[in-house]
Amino acid sequence: MGTKQGMWNAGSSEMTIRKRLGGLDRRLFRSVADAHLPGFDRVLPGLSRAADNSLLWAAVAGGLALTGRRRMRRAATRGLLAISLASPVVNLLGKQAFARARPSIVDFPLARLGRIPSSHSFPSGHSASAAAFATAVALEAPARIAVPVAVAAGAVCFSRVYTGVHYPGDVLAGSALGVAAALVTRRLWPGATVDVEARGAVTAPLHDLDPDGAGVVAVVNNGAGHDPCTAAALRKALPAAEVIETGPGEDLLTRLRQAAEHARVLAVAGGDGTMNCGAQAALERGVPLLPVPAGTLDHFARTLGLETIEEAADAYRSGHLVAVDVGEVAGRVFLNTASIGVYPLLVDRRRVFEPKIGKWPALVLAMAGVLTGDHRPLELVVDGVRRKVWLLFAGNCAYASRGVAPTHRDRLEDGVLDIRMLTAATRLPRLRAVVSMIAGAAGVSRHYLHWQADTLRVAAPAHPEGEMRLARDGETFTAPGPLVLGKRPRALLVFRPAG
Structure with missing residues (x-):
């Protein structure tokens, strides 16, 4: 009897607290409704509409990306990634639960x-989207950029109460989830100073290189680069x-x-997909590769410690391979x-979406579509074991961070594939799939598997022709199965900063 009475008292106390918080929320809402703030009646409703579907933040991200500055591009990317995490959690989980x-x-x-809204x-x-974007930008951008973005985000949050759409408690909860989503992006994509200076096997330096670049053939992919002046900067540096x-x-x-046929050194300016093609050509001709960071993320160049065109030119002159x-x-x-x-x-x-609305809004729409769409896991045979797979990831060398989308490597010559897999024990419904994707990204899902090997064999028996769609350094293609993923240890010579 005492136990039942205690449970009743606990439930009653919880209900009392919820009623008090609800009453406070309604009183605060009424206070805002009764307030008259000169000028706000015109500004805030328009600002609230501009933030529909995160279009305001997509526009800000596009503006940051167009500056061509690395910190601004990273801030834009992290902001959109944070929104893509916060939005499905709020709209698919939070709203349905409460x-x-x-x-x-x-x-x-x-x-x-x-x-x-309905x-x-x-x-x-x-x-949630406003707080996620502003917090993510603050993690990357200087204060002169982060502060105005934060002010705009705060204004959007307040506008949701001022226009009668939300209670203050709704806004506070959404903001907290947005901040949390932005912080989670640091697990998915470490900060700018984390993924550089990975170790490679040192070889004999080249001492007879022309300091002005004679013998260097540089290919600049203007279709992938963010800076239209990349070619001019390379001509000036070399x-x-x-x-x-x-x-x-x-x-x-x-x-x-x-270009590789008559190059002593093949320099490649572009993103990771461009660098991938450059590595293929350099390997075929047996010439060293000079990576020139000029793309969106530049994972490979940055892992070597190359952040700018000038650093790439200095690495070439040092002859350090x-x-x-x-x-x-x-x-x-x-x-x-x-x-x-x-x-x-x-x-x-x-x-x-990209040709119609640009890269950054397209990334937001693509992420939202993949996370919220009614997609099903793939039927694969992985190293002889049949599995239902949401995502199979193979990294070139071991990655230090956890999850299904790691970025940080300490070595580039360890001879292993870093394999991570997010599986589905059953045919998961859409909401559970979203939860598994987010949890797997942090490396905590029970469907998340992680191991290292020098080869990986994958087949798709459920597909009539055994074909599989792959992404390779950000570029996609379709390949007939079964597939064997393997390693070519210490096969590519690349320049990196000396010391």
Whole structure:
């Protein structure tokens, strides 16, 4: 009897607390409704509408990316990644779990009343996206950028109450989830100073290099680069080098192979996909590769410690070479990662939207579509074991961080593949799949598996022709199965900073 009485008292206390918090929330909402703030009636409703579907933050991210500065591009990327994590958690999990009704708009000022969504009220999705983006930008950008973004995010959060769409508690909860999502991105994508200076096998330095770049053939992929001045900067840094510019629609690998035929050093300026093609051409001709960071993320160049064009030119002049591993699948190499499952789908979806709305908004839409769509795991046979797989990741060398999307490596010549897999024990419904993806990204899902090997064999028996869609250093292609992912230890010579 005492136990039942104690349980009743605990439940009663919980209900009392919820009622008090609900009453406080409604009183605060009414205080905002009764407030008259000169000028805000015109500004805040428009700002609230601008943040619909995160369009405001996509525009800010696009502006940051267009500056061409690395910190700004990283801030934009991290902000969009944070939104892509926060949005499904709020809209698919939070709103469904609490099912709170929207505030009553009786006697609410019509001049500033916003469009009332049909979804539930708690937590606020706009506030989650705003807080996620602002926090993520603050993790990367200087204060002169982070502070205005934070002010705009705060204004969006307040506008959701001021326009009668949310209670203050909805906004606070959404903001907290947004901040948490931004912090989680640091597990998925470490900070700018983390993934550099990975160890490679040191080889004999080249001492007879021309300091002005004679013998260097540099291929600049203008279709992938963020800075239209990359070619000019390379010509200034290495005035005797031959600089070849390529653009969208050209066969990049063919141009790189042609350049490698008469190069003593093959320099490649672009992102990770461009660097991948450069590595393929350099390996075929047996010439060293000079990576020039000029893409969006530049994982491989940054892992070597190369952040700028000037650093790449200095690395060339130092003659400091290291031998690094490359991964190989279906006759193609990869420098960073190869994956099967939802990541190739994400890349393909992003490319569908990108020509119409730009890279950064396309990334947001692609992430939201993949995380919330009714996708099913792949039926694969992995090293002889049949599994249902959401994502299969193979990294070139061991990655230090956990999860299904790690970025940090301490070595580039350890001879192993870092294999990570997110499986589905059953045919998971959509919401559970989203939870598994987010948990697996942090390395805590019970469906997350991690091991290292020098080869990995994968087959897709459920597919009529055994074909599989792969992403390789951010580029996608379809290959006939079964597949063998392997290693070519210390096969590629690359320049890196001395010392």
